[in-house]
Amino acid sequence: MQVFSFKTVVKGFITLPFNTSSFRLGDVLFEVEEEYRSNQEYHIVKNNSENIVLNNTFTVNDQNLDKKDYILYRISTAVKAENREIAHQTAVEKVNQRLDLISLLTKGRFDPVKTGITLSQMDNKKTRVASVDVTLIGVFDSETIHRLQEATRAMTWIDDNIRTRILKCIRFYRKGLLEKQPDVKFIFFMIALECLSKVKKSNKAFPVCKKCKNEITKCIHCHSETSYEPAEKTLIKELLVNDLKLLKNSEFNKLYKIRSSIIHGGNSISKKELNLIEHENLRLRELIPASVEAVWKNHMLADQVKDINIIEYWE
Incomplete structure (x- = not known):
C-alpha cells in the first residue's frame, strides 16, 4: 500500500467568515486561493467554448469576473491504495462525499468533482491542480463550518x-x-x-x-x-x-x-x-x-x- 496525495479545485460562490481562508472536514482540506481573495479581477478557465452560467441568473461572456461573484477553492487530501488508479478513484469519491455534506447543510448546488491530480510520495513532479466545471456551493458561516465538522466526526461512529x-x-x-x-x-x-x-x-x-x-x-x-x-x-x-x-x-x-x-x-x-x-x-x-x-x-x-x-x- 502506498500513500497518494490528491488535489483538485472547485469554483463557486462561497462566503467564509472574515479572516478565514480554510477549513477542514476530517483529513480533507479546503483552502481559498490567496490570489483570489484579493480585490483584483482574475482569470476564469473555460473547459469548452460555451458560456459559463453562474447562480442560474446570468452568463459570463468574457474571462474576467468580479471577486464578489466568484471564488476558487483548492481541495487536498491523502489516501492509501495499491496503485495510482485506485487512489484516484478513492480520492474523488472521498472529496465528493464531503461536498455532499456541504450540499446538505448549505443547500448549495454544484457538479461532482471528476478531475484532479493524484501523486504518490515517490513522484518527483511539481504539484498542479486540474480545472473542473464551474460550481455553486452556497454560503458559509462559522456555524455551518462547525456543523460540517461535527457531521464529519459523527460519520466515524456509524456502522x-x-x-x-x-x-x-x-x-x-x-x-x-x-x-x-x-x-x-x-x-x-x-x-x-x-x-x-x-x-x-x-x-x-x-x-x-x-x-x-x-x-x-x-x-x-x-x-x-x-x-x-x-x-x-x-x-x-x-x-x-x-x-x-x-x-x-x-x-x-x-x-x-x-x-x-x-x-x-x-x-x-x-x-x-x-x-x-x-x-x-x-x-x-x-x-x-x-x-x-x-x-x-x-x-x-x-x-x-x-x-x-x-x-x-x-x-
Whole structure:
C-alpha cells in the first residue's frame, strides 16, 4: 500500500467568515486561493467554448469576473491504495462525499468533482491542480463550518452499512438540488428520505386481525411466528413522524400521495398538480437536511458508536 496525495479545485460562490481562508472536514482540506481573495479581477478557465452560467441568473461572456461573484477553492487530501488508479478513484469519491455534506447543510448546488491530480510520495513532479466545471456551493458561516465538522466526526461512529444509507440519502438529495424538472426533483428527494428508512433498528411487525384489530403472532395451523420486516414506507414514517417529529401524519401521507400520483398517474401533470409539487419540493429541500441532522443530534445511532476515546475522523 502506498500513500497518494490528491488535489483538485472547485469554483463557486462561497462566503467564509472574515479572516478565514480554510477549513477542514476530517483529513480533507479546503483552502481559498490567496490570489483570489484579493480585490483584483482574475482569470476564469473555460473547459469548452460555451458560456459559463453562474447562480442560474446570468452568463459570463468574457474571462474576467468580479471577486464578489466568484471564488476558487483548492481541495487536498491523502489516501492509501495499491496503485495510482485506485487512489484516484478513492480520492474523488472521498472529496465528493464531503461536498455532499456541504450540499446538505448549505443547500448549495454544484457538479461532482471528476478531475484532479493524484501523486504518490515517490513522484518527483511539481504539484498542479486540474480545472473542473464551474460550481455553486452556497454560503458559509462559522456555524455551518462547525456543523460540517461535527457531521464529519459523527460519520466515524456509524456502522458501515448505516453510513452507506446516509451517504445515499445525501447523494440523492444533491441530485434533487441539481434537477430542474419539478416532478423528477420530487422523486429524487423522496428517494433520499427512503434511504434513511433503516438508520434505526426496526421492531418486528405482525399482521392484524381485521375484526378485533389484535396482532396475529402465530399461525393457527403450524404455530410458526408470523412476524415480518416493516415496509420502508412504514419505517420512514415512524422515523419522521414518531421519532424525529419533523412531520405530522397528514403531511407524510400527502407526500406519498404525490409520489404515487407522479409514478402511477401517467405522463400528464396538471398546472395545479405542478404547483403542489413545487410547493412540496420547497418543504423537502429543508426537511431532508433537518432529518439527517436530527439523526445525529438525537443519538439515534448510539448503539453503533465506537469507543469515543479512540475515534478517528471518517476516512
